[in-house]
Amino acid sequence: MHIKEVCLVGFKSYATRTEVPGFYPYFNAITGLNGSGKSNILDSICFVLGITNLQQVRASNLQELVYKQGQSGITKATVSVVFDISDPTRSPLGYEDCPEITVTRQIVVGGRNKYIINGHLAQASRVKNLFHSVQLNVNNPHFLIMQGRITKVLNMKPPEILSMLEEAAGTRIYETKKEAALKTLEKKQSKVDEIDKLLDQEILPALEKLKKERMQYMQWSNGNAKLDRMKRYCIAYEYVQAEKIRDNAVQALKN
Incomplete structure (x- = not known):
């Protein structure tokens, strides 16, 4: 499962509909001049993945994610991320027969917030479970490594790196459950x-x-x-x- 395309409308600096296609399955780099909106593309992906710590996307509330906070006549922000799930072994639970899946998140100035999966309204918990089923947890502290943490990560010892990778991959939660299960079994x-x-x-x-x-x-x-x-x-x-x-x-x- 990998990102194929990102579409932004009214999100941060993207006032009009902007499509970002051509993502490579394994590695991607977004380049451009300062202030061209590179970070906002990453922020939009985190927004769809359900990030809860808005400081990670440089905002204090959801309204700040709307273009000019709704002061220019644009009152909502919509981001759609198209995922390639043609490999059924890496597809989210329940979507093994789909070649791709589109997850959309929209916020409206005033507090309305909704998710859409392939054109159908969905609860936030369903979207969360969808991503967790493929080990995507944007709220994991090690999911994003921002500029200020790069040096710290580079200086980590091997056990610390392993622990970080386990948490980022979503396997640490199973280790915790395993330990709890072993204690219960004992x-x-x-x-x-x-x-x-x-x-x-x-x-x-x-x-x-x-x-x-x-x-x-x-x-x-x-x-x-x-x-x-x-x-x-x-x-x-x-x-x-x-x-x-x-x-x-x-x-x-x-x-």
């Missing part, structure tokens, strides 16, 4: 170990004891049932014997 594992210990020392012995008590109860219950049956047999036998004795006694009296 806590979960500690809980699992605690449960295993509880199982071994308390629950399993208690279950074994209950099994033995159940077995003893079943033996007692079976023995008690057998005793009840034997008692009934004895009562029945005694009853039959008593009936026989009674019948014999009655017969003897008749004789």
Whole structure:
């Protein structure tokens, strides 16, 4: 994914529609005389990418991004950036089948601010997620290296440069998430170990004891049932014997 073209209308020094085509996929340099608007082209790209620190684009509020702050009859600033996304492996999520995507941001003097993706209105959060899905985060402190920071970057040590590149590429956030996930996993594992210990020392012995008590109860219950049956047999036998004795006694009296 790379920029193909930038179109500015009413943005900073660009009062009328100005198209800047012919961007190269890998490296570009904007040259020109002082005051010709070179920096404003970079500012316009950052504007579309959703920059929140307006000091980076030399403004204190959004209205200052409108040509002459709306005092010359131009009351809105519009910037469109056309991205080449013909490589589906580097396309934003949901746009894999599109050869290009146009993201537009417009502000109106008075505070209105809107985003448009391929001609359709979009929430700022959707645009933010679109760029984040391809590791573009203009609000990352290392995304832009302005003139005053070049010497500082050149003097960085290798670990500092690596850290800066990780943040600029958007991989640092995954490292942070990975560390958080590992800590959570460690806590979960500690809980699992605690449960295993509880199982071994308390629950399993208690279950074994209950099994033995159940077995003893079943033996007692079976023995008690057998005793009840034997008692009934004895009562029945005694009853039959008593009936026989009674019948014999009655017969003897008749004789």
